[in-house]
Amino acid sequence: xxxxxxxxxxxxxxxxxxxxxxxxxxxxxxxxxxxxxxxxxxxxxxxxxxxxxxxxxxxxxxxxxxxxxxxxxxxxxxxxxxxxxxxxxxxxxxxxxxxxxxxxxxxxxxxxxxxxxxxxxxxxxxxxxxxxxxxxxxxxxxxxxxxxxxxxxxxxxxxxxxxxxxxxxxxxxxxxxxxxxxxxxxxxxxxxxxxxxxxxxxxxxxxxxxxxxxxxxxxxxxxxxxxxxxxxxxxxxxxxxxxxxxxxxxxxxxxxxxxxxxxxxxxxxxxxxxxxxxxxxxxxxxxxxxxxxxxxxxxxxxxxxxxxxxxxxxxxxxxxxxxxxxxxx
Amino acid sequence: xxxxxxxxxxxxxxxxxxxxxxxxxxxxxxxxxxxxxxxxxxxxxxxxxxxxxxxxxxxxxxxxxxxxxxxxxxxxxxxxxxxxxxxxxxxxxxxxxxxxxxxxxxxxxxxxxxxxxxxxxxxxxxxxxxxxxxxxxxxxxxxxxxxxxxxxxxxxxxxxxxxxxxxxxxxxxxxxxxxxxxxxxxxxxxxxxxxxxxxxxxxxxxxxxxxxxxxxxxxxxxxxxxxxxxxxxxxxxxxxxxxxxxxxxxxxxxxxxxxxxxxxxxxxxxxxxxxxxxxxxxxxxxx
Numbered sequence: 001x002x003x004x005x006x007x008x009x010x011x012x013x014x015x016x017x018x019x020x021x022x023x024x025x026x027x028x029x030x031x032x033x034x035x036x037x038x039x040x041x042x043x044x045x046x047x048x049x050x051x052x053x054x055x056x057x058x059x060x061x062x063x064x065x066x067x068x069x070x071x072x073x074x075x076x077x078x079x080x081x082x083x084x085x086x087x088x089x090x091x092x093x094x095x096x097x098x099x100x101x102x103x104x105x106x107x108x109x110x111x112x113x114x115x116x117x118x119x120x121x122x123x124x125x126x127x128x129x130x131x132x133x134x135x136x137x138x139x140x141x142x143x144x145x146x147x148x149x150x151x152x153x154x155x156x157x158x159x160x161x162x163x164x165x166x167x168x169x170x171x172x173x174x175x176x177x178x179x180x181x182x183x184x185x186x187x188x189x190x191x192x193x194x195x196x197x198x199x200x201x202x203x204x205x206x207x208x209x210x211x212x213x214x215x216x217x218x219x220x221x222x223x224x225x226x227x228x229x230x231x232x233x234x235x236x237x238x239x240x241x242x243x244x245x246x247x248x249x250x251x252x253x254x255x256x257x258x259x260x261x262x263x264x265x266x267x268x269x270x271x272x273x274x275x276x277x278x279x280x281x282x283x284x285x286x287x288x289x290x291x292x293x294x295x296x297x298x299x300x301x302x303x304x305x306x307x308x309x310x311x312x313x314x315x316x317x318x319x320x321x322x323x324x325x326x327x328x329x
Numbered sequence: 330x331x332x333x334x335x336x337x338x339x340x341x342x343x344x345x346x347x348x349x350x351x352x353x354x355x356x357x358x359x360x361x362x363x364x365x366x367x368x369x370x371x372x373x374x375x376x377x378x379x380x381x382x383x384x385x386x387x388x389x390x391x392x393x394x395x396x397x398x399x400x401x402x403x404x405x406x407x408x409x410x411x412x413x414x415x416x417x418x419x420x421x422x423x424x425x426x427x428x429x430x431x432x433x434x435x436x437x438x439x440x441x442x443x444x445x446x447x448x449x450x451x452x453x454x455x456x457x458x459x460x461x462x463x464x465x466x467x468x469x470x471x472x473x474x475x476x477x478x479x480x481x482x483x484x485x486x487x488x489x490x491x492x493x494x495x496x497x498x499x500x501x502x503x504x505x506x507x508x509x510x511x512x513x514x515x516x517x518x519x520x521x522x523x524x525x526x527x528x529x530x531x532x533x534x535x536x537x538x539x540x541x542x543x544x545x546x547x548x549x550x551x552x553x554x555x556x557x558x559x560x561x562x563x564x565x566x567x568x569x570x571x572x573x574x575x576x577x578x579x580x581x582x583x584x585x586x587x588x589x590x591x592x593x594x595x596x597x598x599x600x601x602x603x604x605x606x607x608x609x610x611x612x613x614x615x616x
Contacts, residue, residue: 299434
């Protein structure tokens with residue numbers, strides 16, 4: 001309502017402003033060092049998953065591209081980083097950049113197909129491309145190690161000083177800093193006019209080209225960006241664990257990240273992060289009992305979220321606070 | 330070479346007919362309501378497990394378990410459709426996808442809980458075992474039985490769709506649900522019946538599949554991809570399209586496994602993507 005009065009720039013600026021709860025949230029990411037030093041490896045996994053979910057949020061939550069094969073880019077990044085450290089050099093930061101460039105290049109190439117489709121055809125094509133890559137990595141066992149996974153990665157210490165230790169101190173610091181920097185970039189992107197155009201495409205895909213927005217070009221751009229981010233997440237996983245298994249490309253991973261994002265709330269930036277924290281902690285606690293059992297709960301959760309929480313946990317919270325604020329004055 | 334080609338064609342066609350049974354219901358219901366039901370293979374799993382239980386624990390003959398598989402899967406699909414699915418007809422693709430994937434997760438976990446994670450054994454009757462010799466080539470009796478069953482079912486389906494009043498209502502609802510509603514067709518009822526029929530056929534397919542591809546708790550996931558390929562390539566709401574797509578998929582999958590075993594399923598996915606890029610609505614789809 002205010003934006004109509006004060007103009008689009010003020011509207012965008014109001015959204016960009018950092019809220020107190022956001023700053024508090026990022027300060028909380030330091031807490032695991034003090035509160036749970038034994039769980040830093042898990043915390044680093046959470047940060048990586050959050051980054052992956054954030055990358056999916058860019059295309060699904062903001063541009064409305066439903067993907068059942070986003071693990072393709074995660075896996076590409078992981079294999080790129082792994083192969084680089086095995087055959088060339090093990091310096092992690094440059095490895096991260098190269099892995100993300102590989103994912104971005106493949107993502108940009110694929111985006112020419114992706115941007116043309118919607119609905120079922122889009123779901124099927126993303127699913128098919130993901131499965132295709134999984135099969136390719138499985139067949140090319142001379143390069144990827146196939147089902148045994150990629151072995152023999154040699155990762156140098158970060159900045160030649162901080163080794164990736166058993167406790168995960170370096171791994172967590174590294175992952176969380178990369179997550180934060182990527183988050184800043186994503187935040188900048190979605191609050192730009194370009195981000196606004198993406199939301200326009202999500203809401204009405206036929207109208208945007210009609211009012212002169214280059215829809216396909218926008219979709220291609222955000223798809224490549226999202227692929228690059230997923231690649232960074234994959235590379236982080238490869239570097240912090242020093243292995244790459246075929247699982248990084250699996251359909252299961254694509255489905256998991258979708259569940260995480262929907263659980264947290266798509267199109268809200270923090271949805272993927274909140275979802276990743278809840279999902280990973282719950283899995284760590286419960287999956288020891290039986291992995292099949294775990295998927296029963298995930299299934300039930302999906303059913304319940306779709307039925308009762310259409311915008312995820314963050315959407316539900318926003319609704320509650322909005323109602324509360326309306327009542328308060 | 331020729332003999333192997335013939336056996337690949339025969340086995341592939343039998344496999345394709347299995348995929349056809351599994352997917353035809355999904356194709357028609359997707360065309361009708363645009364409801365993305367990824368849990369379709371869970372109905373097939375219901376049929377498979379009913380057959381296994383009746384045959385192994387209660388000693389029913391194999392042939393008697395098949396109608397039971399059909400009916401139980403149809404009943405399961407009706408219950409699910411009436412209680413849960415109908416609330417989601419207006420929801421987005423993504424919501425439907427997520428919801429039905431949730432159902433798949435639950436059914437897979439339930440199957441693992443009730444039956445364990447091992448392959449389920451089934452004893453087919455002696456009349457279906459062995460092979461027939463013809464022109465020096467051997468054809469498995471079970472696969473012949475499968476092909477004949479599928480062809481009979483296809484003939485019945487096509488005839489029912491073409492020549493009955495209900496079939497005309499279904500065709501009208503697939504072509505244009507709003508218009509059909511406007512003309513007084515009870516689209517919801519037609520949809521519910523079609524959905525039950527499709528679920529039942531999937532259940533029958535699941536029961537018949539045990540002998541060919543086995544049955545374990547992950548069945549609903551493993552065959553989901555194949556079923557989706559058949560539906561997407563064949564085109565929504567088209568029985569003929571599903572038939573052709575299933576036959577082509579079955580034969581090319583078998584040929585790929587026989588002649589290029591190192592490629593795995595790579596070839597199939599490549600063909601699917603190429604076909605979808607060429608014709609996003611499928612080979613026989615209208616929309």
